[in-house]
Amino acid sequence: MYYCNPQYAIIHIKDYSTMDHWVLQTLRNLRREKDYSQEYLSLKLEISQSYYARIENGKAALTIKTFHQILAVLEIDCIDFYHKIKLMETVDQTR
8 A cells, every 4th residue: 555755755555456567567567678677777767786686576666756757768658557457457357
């Protein structure tokens, strides 16, 4: 479950819920679809590769700013991103 600390605009992961899984999985899938490495994304975001890996694996807090920067590098807007999550959930439910 997410909650937002408005002072720092950080999305914290309280537990590894289904939504958390889909957000992180979708980020990873989009990166792989673009054939971008974690190192490439981290360079574009001006963060370390290990920190980016921790974000993707749900081990580090993801700021709203960083989330939007990741989407910009992946060339996808928020609405399309959430549509991809919904599609992945739907496909998974049919299995």
